[in-house]
Amino acid sequence: MIPRHPAFCPFISPIHFDSSPSSVLPLYFSYPRGLDAYGRPGEANGVTVGFRALSDGAAASAGFTGVSPSGDGYRADVFVAINSQNTSVGNQLAADIAHEGSHTADKQEAVAKTGPDGDFMRSPGNITVRESEQRAYSVTASVLAGLPGSAKYEPSRGAIIYDPRALPAQRNGIATQGINNVLSGTNPLYPLEKLRKQILEAGQ
Numbered sequence: 001m002i003p004r005h006p007a008f009c010p011f012i013s014p015i016h017f018d019s020s021p022s023s024v025l026p027l028y029f030s031y032p033r034g035l036d037a038y039g040r041p042g043e044a045n046g047v048t049v050g051f052r053a054l055s056d057g058a059a060a061s062a063g064f065t066g067v068s069p070s071g072d073g074y075r076a077d078v079f080v081a082i083n084s085q086n087t088s089v090g091n092q093l094a095a096d097i098a099h100e101g102s103h104t105a106d107k108q109e110a111v112a113k114t115g116p117d118g119d120f121m122r123s124p125g126n127i128t129v130r131e132s133e134q135r136a137y138s139v140t141a142s143v144l145a146g147l148p149g150s151a152k153y154e155p156s157r158g159a160i161i162y163d164p165r166a167l168p169a170q171r172n173g174i175a176t177q178g179i180n181n182v183l184s185g186t187n188p189l190y191p192l193e194k195l196r197k198q199i200l201e202a203g204q
Ligand SMILES: [Zn+2]
Pocket: 099, 103, 132, 133, 136
């Protein structure tokens, strides 16, 4: 059960990313967008959350499973899987949930922006995996930036965690470097061919 508003630290620092050459979309620095994507308990919004063994070692994933009729149009169906071997607890787990919520929001937006031709793949919201990850990791960084605990860049997890000695002013740089490193194409979780795919094509 995912609480609708986990007990995040409210002191979220604004983070600015301007050194990534691949940053072509505005980034979202607040996590409410990602949390809103989950909807309310019992709401039939196409989002399901559960546990699953993820073979690639990811902490969690947000898989696009298709579309369903909704109102006059369609909605995205998304399965958010928390890796059953995910050892994250507390705020780190909350950051993972917010990260996947950002991906979920991207998929919802992509389907919602589908044109009158009904071709989801051609939706202007069908951004690349790289763009979606940049958004999602900016959310991760925003959550972690507000935490007093230890945090550092941890490439094996595909995560950005800050050193407790890092000053708030240093955290922008750490987050930017961490995101660029995670998405450089050398991390096994994010090979280049996957980063180049569109989110509705990649299925996650
Ligand atoms: Zn992600």
